[in-house]
Amino acid sequence: MGLDNMYYYTVVLPAVAILLGDDKLLPDTMVTNQFLHLDAAKFSTSRRHAVWADESLALNSADTVRAALLREAPEGRVTSISDERARGRITDQLAVAVEEWQAGLEKLAASIGNVVPGTGAWTPTHREVYRFLNSVTEQADGVLLPGAFNGRAYVRLLDTLVERLREFAAADAAMRGDADQAEETRTSEALQFLCAKVVAALVWPIMSAAAAGIWSWLGLSGVPVREVSWSFLPGGTRCEYHDQD
Numbered sequence: 054m055g056l057d058n059m060y061y062y063t064v065v066l067p068a069v070a071i072l073l074g075d076d077k078l079l080p081d082t083m084v085t086n087q088f089l090h091l092d093a094a095k096f097s098t099s100r101r102h103a104v105w106a107d108e109s110l111a112l113n114s115a116d117t118v119r120a121a122l123l124r125e126a127p128e129g130r131v132t133s134i135s136d137e138r139a140r141g142r143i144t145d146q147l148a149v150a151v152e153e154w155q156a157g158l159e160k161l162a163a164s165i166g167n168v169v170p171g172t173g174a175w176t177p178t179h180r181e182v183y184r185f186l187n188s189v190t191e192q193a194d195g196v197l198l199p200g201a202f203n204g205r206a207y208v209r210l211l212d213t214l215v216e217r218l219r220e221f222a223a224a225d226a227a228m229r230g231d232a233d234q235a236e237e238t239r240t241s242e243a244l245q246f247l248c249a250k251v252v253a254a255l256v257w258p259i260m261s262a263a264a265a266g267i268w269s270w271l272g273l274s275g276v277p278v279r280e281v282s283w284s285f286l287p288g289g290t291r292c293e294y295h296d297q298d
Contacts, residue, residue, distance in 0.1 A: 059083075059085055062083060063083060067079055080199075081199070082199035082200050083199075084199055084202045086126065086127045086128060087127035087128070087129065087130055087131045087132070088127055088131050089122075089125060089126070089127045089131075089132055089133070089134065090131060090132070090133035090134075091103070091104065091133070091134060091135075091136055091139060092133065092134075092135055092136045093133045104136070104139040104140055106118075108140060109139065109140070109143070112141065112142050112143070113142060113143045114148070114262065115261075115262065116148055116259070116260035116261065116262050116263050117143050117144070117145050117148040118143060119259050119260065120145040120147045120148050120208060120259050120260060121143045121145040121148075122134075123204045123205065123207070123208045123259060124145070124205060124208055126204045126205050128202075128203060128204060128205055146212060147208060147211055147212055147215065147256075147259075147260070148260065148263075150212065150215040150216065150219070151215055151252065151256060151260065151263055152263075153219070154215055154218060154219050154222070154252075155249075155263075155267065157219070157222055158222070158245060158246075158248075158249055159270075161222070161226075161242065161245060162246075162292050165242060167291055167292045167293055168289060168290070168291055168292070169242075169243060169246045169286045169287070169288060169289065169290040169291075169292065170239045170242050170243050170288055171239065171243060171288030171289075172239060172240045172243045172244075172285060172288075173235070173236030173237060173238070173239035173240045174236035174237050174239075174240060175237075175240055176237055176240070178221075178224075179237075179240050179241065179244055182217075182221055182244055182248075183244065183247075183283070185217060186247070186248065186251050186283050187282060187283060189210060189213070189214050189251075189255075190251065190254075190255065190279060190280075190283070192210055193207060193210050193211075193255055194279070196210070197258075207258075207259075208259065210255075211255060211256055211259070214251075214252065214255065215252065218245075218248045218252070221244075221245070221248070222245060225238075225241040225242075225245065228241070229241075243285055243286070243288070244285075246271065246285075246286050246290075246292070247283060247284075247285050247286065249267055249270075249271055250268075250271055250273070250283065250286065251283060252264075252267060253265075253267040253268040253271070253273075253277040254268075254277040254278055254279045254280075255279070257276065257277040264277045265277065266294075269294070269295060270292050270293065270294055271286060271290070271292055272286070272290045272291060272292060272293075
């Protein structure tokens with residue numbers, strides 16, 4: 054919630070809830086932001102010092118806007134964005150990285166008939182990447198806890214995740230085509246599809262459209278969900294886009 058709403062949510066509304074006997078409905082923790090300023094001054098509709106969402110969304114995807122704003126989240130301090138940046142076309146490194154990584158994965162999928170293979174032989178690199186997926190998920194969950202919430206740290210973790218997966222994909226591409234590494238290649242391929250599952254689940258709170266697209270492409274139903282210990286997609290799963298009704 055915004056800093057200027059703290060009084061209502063921490064004093065007035067709890068007092069009303071207690072008087073009505075609804076105190077059991079009160080939250081245990083509240084996450085509060087400082088102010089995000091526009092050109093170093095508070096947003097104000099009365100002074101027309103504001104940027105409306107539809108202005109930005111006419112030029113940018115909602116995914117990109119959310120990611121870019123989260124980087125400037127006023128957590129523990131006042132932050133500011135320029136009027137020029139707020140009104141113009143926005144580029145965010147996470148949105149760009151996810152798009153480029155996804156294009157690479159789709160190219161890999163096409164080269165093997167868009168079918169997820171089962172795992173074969175594991176290398177130390179495979180085990181480390183799998184450990185990393187579970188580790189970064191645990192870290193991401195930690196910064197989303199109400200008492201330790203840090204949206205800026207969350208988006209930086211996602212930057213690290215996607216960059217690491219792009220490096221893994223590039224290294225794997227150099228190994229492909231070696232007949233002596235066929236079993237290891239199968240594991241690399243299966244692991245890259247698992248990486249897609251992880252990316253979809255972790256970027257879902259910020260980039261819901263991209264996450265939903267990846268999740269559906271992987272043949273998974275519903276909305277992206279996290280797992281405590283990540284499970285591979287079943288071998289034989291077909292990855293394809295479906296027409297939206």
